[in-house]
Amino acid sequence: MIRSFLLSAAAALLLGGCAQAPLRGTGDLGVVIERASGSVQIIQSSGATPLARLEGLGDLSHASVVFSRDERYAYVFGRDGGLTKIDLLTLRIERRVIQGGNAIGGAISQDGTLIAVSNYVPGGVKVFDAVTLEQVADIPATPLADGKQRSRVVGLVDIPGQGFVFSLFDTGEIWTADFSHGRVPTITRYTGIGQQPYDALITPDGRYYMAGLFGEDGMAQLDLWHPERGVKRVLGDYGRGQAKLPVYKMPHLEGWAVADNQAFVPAVGRHQVLVMDARTWTQTAAIPVAGQPVFVTARPDGRQLWVNFAYPDNDRVQVIDSETHAIVADLRPGPAVLHMEFTGRGDQLWLSVRDGDQVQVWDPYRLTLKTSLPAEKPSGIFFTNRAHKLGY
Numbered sequence: 263m264i265r266s267f268l269l270s271a272a273a274a275l276l277l278g279g280c281a282q283a284p285l286r287g288t289g290d291l292g293v294v295i296e297r298a299s300g301s302v303q304i305i306q307s308s309g310a311t312p313l314a315r316l317e318g319l320g321d322l323s324h325a326s327v328v329f330s331r332d333e334r335y336a337y338v339f340g341r342d343g344g345l346t347k348i349d350l351l352t353l354r355i356e357r358r359v360i361q362g363g364n365a366i367g368g369a370i371s372q373d374g375t376l377i378a379v380s381n382y383v384p385g386g387v388k389v390f391d392a393v394t395l396e397q398v399a400d401i402p403a404t405p406l407a408d409g410k411q412r413s414r415v416v417g418l419v420d421i422p423g424q425g426f427v428f429s430l431f432d433t434g435e436i437w438t439a440d441f442s443h444g445r446v447p448t449i450t451r452y453t454g455i456g457q458q459p460y461d462a463l464i465t466p467d468g469r470y471y472m473a474g475l476f477g478e479d480g481m482a483q484l485d486l487w488h489p490e491r492g493v494k495r496v497l498g499d500y501g502r503g504q505a506k507l508p509v510y511k512m513p514h515l516e517g518w519a520v521a522d523n524q525a526f527v528p529a530v531g532r533h534q535v536l537v538m539d540a541r542t543w544t545q546t547a548a549i550p551v552a553g554q555p556v557f558v559t560a561r562p563d564g565r566q567l568w569v570n571f572a573y574p575d576n577d578r579v580q581v582i583d584s585e586t587h588a589i590v591a592d593l594r595p596g597p598a599v600l601h602m603e604f605t606g607r608g609d610q611l612w613l614s615v616r617d618g619d620q621v622q623v624w625d626p627y628r629l630t631l632k633t634s635l636p637a638e639k640p641s642g643i644f645f646t647n648r649a650h651k652l653g654y
Contacts, residue, residue: 286351288333292603292612292643293336293350293642295327295338295642295644296315296641297325299317300317301316301318301638302336302348303316304350312635319338320341320344321342326338326368328648331374331649334351335348335356335392337370337377339366339367343361343362343365345361361381362381365379365380366381366416367379368418369426371392371426372420375393376389376391376424377395378426378439385403385412389445399445401437401447404430413431413435414431416428416429417473419653422468422486424441425438427462429455429473430459431458431460436455437451456473456475456482457476458476459476460475461474466653469485470486471484479500481495497527500545518558523541524546525539525543529554534550535548535551535569536549549589552571552578554572555570557601562606563608577599578594578599581629595613595624596618596620597616599615601641605645610626611624611625619640621634621640
């Protein structure tokens with residue numbers, strides 16, 4: 263009798279607790295940036311369900327997000343230097359600090375204990391404890407000729423071995439910061455890598471770091487397996503070159519794609535997606551597309567590439583067959599498509615339509631619109647499966 267009563271009481275408490283705060287897994291969650299209002303939506307991909315809107319995150323005009331290894335926390339990097347830690351389960355802001363004056367993104371370390379932020383102002387990288395957001399390291403960038411300003415830092419990503427790698431836009435350098443021996447980093451500098459590296463990518467295995475150069479043709483590549491070999495130039499035709507097209511929006515190299523042993527990269531100032539052999543890093547093709555591509559996003563199985571464009575073609579999305587390089591669909595989701603994100607297993611493609619104030623969910627196999635959600639000037643979309651990928 264006593265045992266039966268205790269079991270009944272425990273069941274009642276469990277049911278009561280569930281009624282008050284439903285249990286929810288983190289692997290089904292994501293974040294949508296609402297850039298104009300300084301807010302984010304927390305969403306659940308199953309059922310395309312909005313869960314909460316959080317406000318007060320500052321300037322999100324160039325915001326990006328990384329996730330803790332348990333997928334519970336999202337770290338939002340704002341353009342105003344804000345670093346915000348969000349609890350995706352309690353649906354609230356956990357902590358927020360202003361760490362700089364003008365920031366351009368960040369990364370989380372391999373073990374999930376460090377958050378690094380790249381800054382335009384004051385220039386350099388600051389590193390924080392992932393739990394408390396207390397600063398643990400400050401890595402000033404190279405001073406400019408006037409001695410008063412530091413180089414702007416771009417292309418910051420995490421690398422294997424508890425480190426980060428990033429590029430210095432104004433001084434043409436690549437630096438690595440090794441935190442494997444504690445919270446005082448070992449810095450290695452590679453100078454003279456090319457003019458104006460503006461963004462960078464890292465291969466999925468974490469071996470190659472490549473910075474796109476805006477000031478000259480080509481990309482600068484650092485082989486992290488053999489850093490003693492220094493930085494070399496690859497994809498010599500990548501960049502502005504002889505093209506006369508104005509660059510309305512710089513491509514984001516985090517939005518490149520690898521499929522079928524090929525790397526697909528958005529060209530700068532051209533209506534092309536460039537194709538490289540992902541083993542030799544030589545260009546093998548150039549795919550004509552509708553406009554200047556911003557993101558090239560691969561379906562997780564690698565069979566499709568979804569491409570969006572800068573103004574004035576930013577109402578379009580084209581879908582490319584990765585094997586034949588043929589354009590298999592030319593979609594018109596709406597005005598100002600800013601970002602695209604697949605769910606982890608590729609059953610959904612989410613895209614933000616900024617000037618339509620909505621986020622759309624597409625079936626990437628049938629190429630049909632499944633549903634849409636209202637959002638205030640949405641831009642970036644980020645799902646928690648990024649927590650388990652290098653460079654995200």
